[in-house]
Amino acid sequence: MSERRGQVAVLDFGAQYTQLIARRVREAGVYCEIWPHAATAAALRAAGVRAVILSGGPASVYEPGAPQADPALLAGGGLPVLGICYGHQLLAKACGGRVEADPGGREYGRAELEREAGDDTLLHGLPSHTQVWMSHGDTVLQAPPGFRPLAHTDRSPVAAMADPAGGRYGVQFHLEVAHTPLGSEVLRNFLFGICGLQADWSMASFAAEAIAAVRAQVGPSGRALVGLSGGVDSAVAAELVRRAIGDRLTAIFVDHGLLRAGERAEVEAAFAGRMPLRVADASDRFLGALQGVTDPERKRKIVGAEFIAVFEQEAARIGPVDFLVQGTVYPDVVESGATGKAAQTIKSHHNVGGLPERMRLQLVEPLRTLFKDEVRRLGQELDLPHDLVWRQPFPGPGLAIRIIGAVTEDKLATLRHADQILRDELRPLGLGQAHLWQAFAVLPDVRSVGVMGDARTYGHLVALRAVSSEDGMTADWARLPHDVLERIASRIVNEVAGVNRVVYDITSKPPATIEWE
Ligand code: XMP
Secondary structure (H helix, E strand, O other): OOOOOOOEEEEEOOOOOHHHHHHHHHHOOOOEEEEEOOOOHHHHHHOOOOEEEEOOOOOOOOOOOOOOOOHHHHOOOOOOEEEEOHHHHHHHHHOOOEEEEOOOOOEEEEEEEEEOOOOOOOOOOOOOEEEEEEEEOEEEEEOOOOOEEEEEOOOOOOOEEEEOOOOEEEEOOOOOOOOOOOHHHHHHHHHHHHOOOOOOOOHHHHHHHHHHHHHHHHOOOOOEEEEEOOOHHHHHHHHHHHHHHHHHEEEEEEEOOOOOOOHHHHHHHHHOOOOOEEEEEOHHHHHHHHOOOOOHHHHHHHHHHHHHHHHHHHHHHHOOOOEEEOOOOHHHHHHOOOOOOOOOOOOOOOOOOOHHHHOOOEEEOOOOOOOHHHHHHHHHHOOOOHHHHOOOOOOOOHHHHOEOOOOOHHHHHHHHHHHHHHHHHHHHHOOOOOOOOEEEEEEOOOEEEEEEOOEEEEEEEEEEEEEEOOOOOOEEEOOOOHHHHHHHHHHHHHHOOOEEEEEEOOOOEOOOOOOOO
């Protein structure tokens, strides 16, 4: 992969919105990456960074151990800096402004931003009043010497400030969220008007660079393997590498018997003509290993271990190979701490962890710097089939983690059938795409009493889960139309043998997760 780390660095102070800031910058056509909050001005300069954004974060600037930035970045006169929320407070405090805990508690939610007269820098072109999104406990009461307040809200006397001579700017509001409708204007003012950057980053340029980088990494005779999961990440990674090295790439698809209805055929149809493809039918082996296992993390480990074993077996039949292509995406890199952030492990998603080391393969990860929606745009750029590009994420352990309790052939058949009905009913509504992050059926280990005809039944419960999300890290339950839910429920109860009750999951993430296990 190219070593270029982007013209803009977003320093991560722990906000849930940090990735969103990075994405907004890229949407403006400027490549950027997330850095640890303690990155030094010298390191940023050495990497070619030309502007710095300080993210928000959960801490108070007065807390002991509150995350700090390199003082050289805040001193002014160096790289241009834009602080957002916590970053704004940090800048204000470090430069001698007055920052205090808001006596009224947190300012949270929508607020009206009123501009002060005479600013033509950060808020250039905005109306005198505009809506912004606030979420903070500390408030900047007075701008530091050398800074000019640019705007206020009811509760924030210095909701935006600027020191144009020193290249330092701050906003209390979250310009990156959709609830700040003109947020991207503010960002563009910073990137283009203030920092003089060019919007030169596009998917076409990314694809060309990434293909060249893969070619350089694999060399003129290197051979590579890719494991297709049916998902968009591995598909896009595979296609990109194919464009770089042609049929020196072989794809392996492991059918672990935990797939949804029709999935294997879809993968075969999409890839068989594109690259050498080996399909391993290993359902018996996976189901055997999973027999009687109820613990979710054990299920994941078993599926991961079996997957590696089958993959190795298949790979051995291909002959010598040097590289393994993986569809690792940017949120995986950020979550695994590579940018300095230590995220807690809620579920272990590293389905094939350990594979490259065991097989002595070097990793090729051409999507490491992309967000999921960018991967989809790249897939379109590479002319992959529409349905594949817009496929919902599907977990590596498949239906094993959607069957609560032990996995059996019967339960798999029940769940597959119910899930297919759900997907059938959603497809014509176009809800299978952008609006929904994932929609699926779950088979809890629950039976309940029902009545069919005149007879008492004691059948399975099927739960439906549909969520909207930007990146899978937080999610909201989807407000599916009631008549659609009704149709899905009645079809499932009528058509899927042994099911007599359907429920809809209305929890968001957090506190629940998307998958039930
Ligand atoms: P959770 O359930 O953690 O899911 O809210 C977030 C996203 O990750 C997917 N997921 C997995 N993906 N292996 C995967 O490859 C896993 O073990 C796994 N568990 C959850 C989930 O489908 C959602 O998109």
